[in-house]
Amino acid sequence: MxxxxxxxxxxxxxxxxxALAGIEIFATGGVGGVHRGAEDSFDISADLNELGMTxxxxxxxxxxxxxDIPKTLEYLETQRVPIIAHGSDDFPAFFTRSSxxxxxxxxxxxxxxxxxxALHHALGxxxxxxxxxxxxxxDALTPEFINGTIEAxxxxxxxxxxxGKDVTPFLLARINELSEGRSLKANIAxxxxxxxxxxxxxxxxxxLV
Numbered sequence: 001m002x003x004x005x006x007x008x009x010x011x012x013x014x015x016x017x018x019a020l021a022g023i024e025i026f027a028t029g030g031v032g033g034v035h036r037g038a039e040d041s042f043d044i045s046a047d048l049n050e051l052g053m054t055x056x057x058x059x060x061x062x063x064x065x066x067x068d069i070p071k072t073l074e075y076l077e078t079q080r081v082p083i084i085a086h087g088s089d090d091f092p093a094f095f096t097r098s099s100x101x102x103x104x105x106x107x108x109x110x111x112x113x114x115x116x117x118a119l120h121h122a123l124g125x126x127x128x129x130x131x132x133x134x135x136x137x138x139d140a141l142t143p144e145f146i147n148g149t150i151e152a153x154x155x156x157x158x159x160x161x162x163x164g165k166d167v168t169p170f171l172l173a174r175i176n177e178l179s180e181g182r183s184l185k186a187n188i189a190x191x192x193x194x195x196x197x198x199x200x201x202x203x204x205x206x207x208l209v
Contacts, residue, residue, distance in 0.1 A: 011058060012050035015128065024117075025057045025205065027198035029191045030094045031130065033063040033072030035167065036154065043167070044075065051128040052079030057117055059131040059198040061190040062092035062099060066150055066171045069099045076130065082120060084113060085132045086197060092134040095141045095186050103132055110197060114204035133197050139189035141182060149178045 011031045018026050032045025045067075051058065063072045073091065076083060085091055085103030093099035107113050113131060120129055134140075153174040162170045176184045 010045075010047065011060075012046040015047075015050045015054045015056045015058065018056050019054050023056070025059065025198050025202050027059040027191070027194040029187055029194070030060050030062055030064040031058060032168070033067040033069070034075055036066070036068045038068060038071065041163070043164070048072070048075050048079060048081075051076065051081045051130060053126065054128050055121065055126060057129040057131060057201070059133055059194045059201070061135050061194060062094050062132050064168070064172075065094040065096070065146060066154065066168065066175070069093060070101055073101055080125065080127050081130055082116070082127075083130045083132060084116060086113065086134070088132075088134050090134075091132050093143075094190070095135065095146045095183060096143050097134040097137065097140050098143075110200035111204045113201050114208055117201070117205055118208045131197070131201075133190075133194050135186060135190040136193055139186050139193075141179075141186055146175075146179070146183070149175050149183070152178055 011028055014026060014028070018024075031051070032047040034045075034048075035041060035043035038044055063069055069091070073083065083091065083104040085106050087106070087108050088097065089102060089106050090098035091101045091103040105116075107116060117129060150171070153171045156174060157167055157170050172183075
């Protein structure tokens with residue numbers, strides 16, 4: 001079975017469920033990663049380990065902007081996870097189209113990505129593939145605005161002693177409040193964009209296999 005699936009839970013759990021159900025592609029908003037300050041907290045999302053051992057392709061708008069994106073990309077490299085940016089040389093940063101980091105590979109169409117998936121599976125690599133699909137330009141937030149908002153939310157979390165699994169929901173809720181709903185609107189737009197790409201990839205992949 002090949003189909004798009006929008007994740008409503010953690011990427012790691014959904015990848016496992018998708019693999020058990022024979023679903024080879026699913027779409028989500030953004031994956032988890034290495035948290036800011038992980039050198040002290042060791043807070044690293046299980047999503048990264050799951051990508052390293054589950055043969056499922058995840059379509060996302062990059063890792064969540066609240067995370068340490070360069071460290072996340074380094075961690076994915078150690079897990080042998082191919083990172084493909086759709087139509088961009090840059091790895092996106094969820095609310096914005098570029099994180100300032102380069103993606104490992106660039107492919108410009110669902111058909112090209114489907115061919116890469118087929119090759120990856122034929123090689124028996126045993127890992128997932130991360131497809132980084134930038135938020136549409138008309139829905140993207142400016143780096144200055146969203147980065148300032150994130151920094152304010154991160155400081156509040158630290159000041160209030162929020163830690164562990166409570167950090168991400170706290171930050172996402174606070175960012176939505178501070179941005180007066182703009183982050184939520186962007187989040188919805190990028191999820192729809194990812195689901196659209198995942199569906200086209202599924203059709204193209206089905207035609208190959």
